[in-house]
Each structure stands twice: as structure tokens, then as C-alpha cells.
Amino acid sequence: MTYQGVLKKMMTSNNDVVQYYLDMEADFLNMNQLINKEITLSFVKYECLNCGLEKQIYRQGFCQSCFFETPRAGDWIMRPELSKAHLGVEDRDLEFEKEMQLKPHIVYLANSSNVKVGVTRKAQVPTRWIDQGAHEAIEILEAPNRYLAGITEVALKEHVADKTNWRKMLTNDNEDADLVAVKEQLSQYIPDEAKEYYLKANSEEIHINFPVEKYPEKVKSLNLIKTPTYSGVLKGIKAQYLIFEDNTVFNVRANEGLVVSIEV
Structure with a gap:
């Protein structure tokens, strides 16, 4: 067929x-x-x-x-820290940006080729981890908007990777990591304005099996x-x-x- x-x-x-x-x-x-x-x-x-x-x-x-015109390709999508909808500032389409940015966002650790930090809308968990080929992941904090999640990611990627080595991921060249321990270690670097959203009680790793x-x-x-x-x-x-x-x-x-x- x-x-x-x-x-x-x-x-x-x-x-x-x-x-x-x-x-x-x-x-x-x-x-x-x-x-x-x-x-x-x-x-x-x-x-x-x-x-x-x-x-x-x-x-x-x-x-x-x-x-270069659609709001679905604004710079804030790849760089969440550039989000401005919480300030009422338009990038390309303020209504669309409010709909996307002013939702709960998760800052997470995912392990595919290596442990990395990332940001996704809460509604995209665990889809985002699957799309990255992560065999394990854990939530770090839940922010009320994309901006706070973005500045947290910027702060944390000074201490952990924010990219996946896709070749290593596809050859399954990876090792399990203690994401709970990494999460606790990184918690000290969360920006002050986002500290209250740290998910201290939520420290369970999610494991994903691929076909x-x-x-x-x-x-x-x-x-x-x-x-x-x-x-x-x-x-x-x-x-x-x-x-x-x-x-x-x-x-x-x-x-x-x-x-x-x-x-x-």
C-alpha cells in the first residue's frame, strides 16, 4: 500500500x-x-x-x-528567556504568545546521550522527552510562565548541558544517571525569582522505552x-x-x- x-x-x-x-x-x-x-x-x-x-x-x-512572519516561529520558542507575553509585550502576535507563554512550564532534566536541561509546556510532558529520545527524565520546577522557566534554564545550563548528541542517542551510547542527585545539586543555581517553584517533593524519575x-x-x-x-x-x-x-x-x-x- x-x-x-x-x-x-x-x-x-x-x-x-x-x-x-x-x-x-x-x-x-x-x-x-x-x-x-x-x-x-x-x-x-x-x-x-x-x-x-x-x-x-x-x-x-x-x-x-x-x-519570519508566523508567531509559531518566534525567537522565544527556541529561547524561552526571550518571552515577553507576561509583560504584555508583543513579538509577532500577542494573543497567540499569551496562549503559549502564559501556561505552566516545566524545567526538566532528560538523559538521552547525556544529562541535559530543558524547558517545555507542562501539557507537553512526557511528549517533549520522547521527542528528544530520553530514556529517563525528571522535573525540576513548574513555573507559571515561559519566561521564568527560560531564565531558569539559562542559569542551569551554566552547570549542565542543554544539547543532545543525536548520534550517541541513536546508537544507544548512553548511561543511566542519578537524576535525583543532579536535580538536588542544581537547585542552588535556580534564580531567586523562580526558587518558589522548585518541585522539591516531586523527585521521581520517569523511564521511557522506545520500540x-x-x-x-x-x-x-x-x-x-x-x-x-x-x-x-x-x-x-x-x-x-x-x-x-x-x-x-x-x-x-x-x-x-x-x-x-x-x-x-
Whole structure:
């Protein structure tokens, strides 16, 4: 069977093993069911996730003009400390920014390739950890808005990483860490204005299991623009990556805005 649609990040459900779902417009695929099957991915065209036009994707699934105009790509998304909605200050669309920024946010530790600090809206827990390929995570504090979570992340990343080594994550080259101990150690560096939101009583690690039959020994990243058609046996899914038997990996989220066909 052949399915076609514009790529958006896979939806997930954190069961005993993470379940992955891909919305292909007319079809809704449970990607776990495709593991150990040969699939063919083909690039069809571009489709901007904002304007819907067939324009080359610039970043985050948006064409260049939309990337610099849509509030869904404001600087505060990648840098939460730049959030200003709590001050009533508009970046691109104040109503949208209030809706996104003035919600409870979690500052967390996640361990995928290494222990890192991050920020996400509370409603995105544990989705954010799954998307990063974290096999364990813990909440540090719950702030009432994105700004306070952002300045906390800035303070803590002076003492712990804020990036994931995606190659190590995909080869499963990681070690378990005592996140409770790391959390306690980092608590002294939380900014004064955010200290009251520290989750002292909430010190339970969350563990995540990914549906991977075989990890790659050395990853080869698939670029569907340069290689418009690829076939391989799917051996697993981790973070937002499809992992194939020949060590090829395909980052679904990094290819948002590409219309593809999937033949099974």
C-alpha cells in the first residue's frame, strides 16, 4: 500500500513501549506496526505548514517568508528567556504568545546521550522527552510562565548541558544517571525569582522505552532532497527518527513540510 501526505512530527503515546503515529492526511499510520517491514520513502514536493503553498522549506516546516512572519516561529520558542507575553509585550502576535507563554512550564532534566536541561509546556510532558529520545527524565520546577522557566534554564545550563548528541542517542551510547542527585545539586543555581517553584517533593524519575529492534552501529542520515527515493527495513523508532537495518536514519521532524509517499 502507498500513503501520501505532508510530514509533521510523529504523535506519540507513552505506553510500556512508546507508540508512534504519523498523520498522512487520508491515513493515520501506527508506525510501530511497520517495524521489521521494508518501506519506501519518496519525496514528492514541498508544502509550507503555515501558508500551505508549494514553496521550498526554510526551517521548522515553514517557507522562508512564513518563518519570519508566523508567531509559531518566534525567537522565544527556541529561547524561552526571550518571552515577553507576561509583560504584555508583543513579538509577532500577542494573543497567540499569551496562549503559549502564559501556561505552566516545566524545567526538566532528560538523559538521552547525556544529562541535559530543558524547558517545555507542562501539557507537553512526557511528549517533549520522547521527542528528544530520553530514556529517563525528571522535573525540576513548574513555573507559571515561559519566561521564568527560560531564565531558569539559562542559569542551569551554566552547570549542565542543554544539547543532545543525536548520534550517541541513536546508537544507544548512553548511561543511566542519578537524576535525583543532579536535580538536588542544581537547585542552588535556580534564580531567586523562580526558587518558589522548585518541585522539591516531586523527585521521581520517569523511564521511557522506545520500540527499537536494532540500533545502528554508525548512523547515516537520509536527506530525501538529495536522495528522493529510499527503501529499507525499519528496525526501530527513537525520538523523531526512523531507524533502518542498514544504519540509515530519517529525522521526521527535521523534514516537516515535505510531502512524501510511503510505500509498505
